[in-house]
Ligand SMILES: Nc1ncnc2c1ncn2[C@@H]1O[C@H](COP(=O)(O)OP(=O)(O)OP(=O)(O)O)[C@@H](O)[C@H]1O
């Protein structure tokens with residue numbers, strides 16, 4: 001019976017001209033989006049390679065100078081493109097591509113765009129991900145709204161039921177038929193994107209992420225399909241079902257996410273960039289703490305070398321002072337940036353959970369995390385770059401400390417020291433980290449699929465003709 | 466070819482309606498309908514518009530639940546086991562609705578495959594279409610291009626292919642050209658002869674007399690007359706009918 005149902009639905013669709021037109025448009029759109037995005041990703045990757053290598057060269061080739069001058073000479077860390085950014089750019093367009101690494105400062109200024117645009121900015125962008133999660137549900141509505149209501153309105157349902165067809169099995173068959181159809185439509189695109197990924201020599205992690213994205217999107221679209229069938233089963237006319245479903249779509253995709261996002265920002269307010277910088281400056285200016293740290297470190301050194309006066313120490317105190325100054329800054333930066341990030345992440349986890357009323361939020365959250373273009377991934381990169389900056393500072397300051405100035409001659413270092421600084425190599429988060437951060441969103445998506453499914457199982461056997 | 470499947474389990478009548486009541490708001494559609502139809506009978510249910518004919522068929526199909534009373538098809542209670550009851554039925558609605566993008570043959574094939582327990586091959590199904598009066602040339606044209614009568618014929622073919630022991634028909638000849646109507650009547654007589662029990666709602670007194678072996682007159686939800694078709698002449702039937710209607714409705718129809 002299921003085979004017959006699927007065959008018949010397919011035959012009807014095949015003979016529907018408007019369906020083919022829709023399909024061709026969708027296919028062109030999707031193929032264009034995937035290929036365009038893949039090419040862009042390739043160009044970006046090359047640019048990233050060139051920029052990283054150039055920057056390394058610039059650091060190694062700098063002329064001889066005082067190590068602290070070298071620390072101020074600075075260098076850029078470049079954020080590598082996320083593996084699936086071609087599908088879901090997420091926050092990337094709003095986040096800096098580079099982090100400037102220099103003594104004394106963590107580059108909060110570079111963080112500004114993300115902070116001011118918030119996550120609200122990313123809606124309204126036509127990316128492959130929004131085509132799939134925002135527009136494709138419309139196709140599902142158009143396909144599934146008439147599935148039951150249409151047969152009821154036309155009268156074929158009456159004739160079918162009079163034939164002794166069990167309505168429960170018939171509805172199940174409809175659901176299956178439509179799922180198979182959707183799968184047949186989407187699978188080629190998914191495979192095309194997979195091929196592009198493999199061709200781009202992506203790592204296993206990226207492929208796992210892509211697989212996860214497929215599952216997440218299937219759950220979301222599947223839930224949508226079940227809701228469409230549930231509404232279709234309860235409506236007398238196709239018009240009624242379409243009206244309700246389009247309303248639900250608009251509410252869930254356009255209206256609710258914005259409201260929830262506003263609410264999340266109100267619930268977990270994050271400071272404006274001006275206030276943020278001011279707060280950091282205030283804490284850095286609190287010299288009492290710095291003086292105490294310095295005194296403590298000097299005392300420890302005196303004891304270690306068993307001397308009375310600092311001038312008798314066999315080390316360069318400038319290096320110690322610089323390093324202590326850095327470490328004082330680290331504590332301040334860590335606290336402020338930690339709080340800022342935590343605020344953003346709290347907003348994001350609220351969005352995930354509010355996916356219950358607007359599952360679009362849940363699916364967006366999950367695909368963005370899987371694509372590696374969310375805040376969590378950015379924070380990881382940002383922290384790694386900061387760690388790298390701290391490594392450079394420690395190396396430079398250590399060199400200064402080990403080289404007391406002689407005869408008032410200014411200390412100078414060269415290529416040998418620069419080469420002790422390792423190349424910045426960034427290991428991104430793994431797919432497991434991404435999944436763990438999305439526990440709420442994934443739960444919401446499973447519920448989004450199960451609840452209408454159970455509803456349909458209850459309604460279907462008592463279907464009215 | 467049908468008789469083996471038409472055998473009723475036990476010795477209960479294939480159609481048994483007892484004290485059926487159905488009310489829609491203030492409208493009493495059925496007010497205690499009692500009707501028993503014996504095997505191999507073609508029963509014509511006559512009645513004016515709104516008499517409750519379609520309501521009766523809907524109860525037998527399990528699409529409506531009666532407020533009171535019960536109905537059995539081939540011994541199966543329609544309330545207790547609506548799907549089991551439907552399996553024993555073939556039904557031709559007043560307006561046969563099909564899938565316009567499929568051909569007549571594809572429609573028949575689909576409805577049959579989904580609803581019937583009887584396996585069917587292409588030849589058997591094409592034969593049903595022919596017996597329903599649909600010309601071979603039309604079998605493989607899309608239903609969107611069909612006339613109302615052609616759709617009706619596909620509906621008849623669907624019912625014929627089921628080989629069910631009981632057939633329900635609502636205004637079966639509406640929309641059929643005279644030749645097709647005549648062929649359908651011949652078919653029905655033939656089926657009744659093979660032991661199929663037929664209940665057919667109609668307005669057409671002339672056709673009722675021509676095809677049915679028994680005739681009932683339903684007015685205001687109650688069976689007023691239950692006649693042997695051979696025992697009444699055409700003119701007599703018309704007078705009886707009009708009398709019943711006038712009596713109950715006060716004014717003329
Ligand atoms: N779904 C419904 N809701 C409300 N009233 C209904 C419904 N179905 C039928 N009725 C009423 O019940 C009465 C019987 O209707 P029914 O359709 O059974 O008549 P009928 O004998 O088939 O008439 P016709 O010859 O016009 O087909 C009518 O008065 C009708 O208005």
Ligand SMILES: [Mg+2]
Nearest residue numbers: 518519520635
């Ligand atoms: Mg009627």
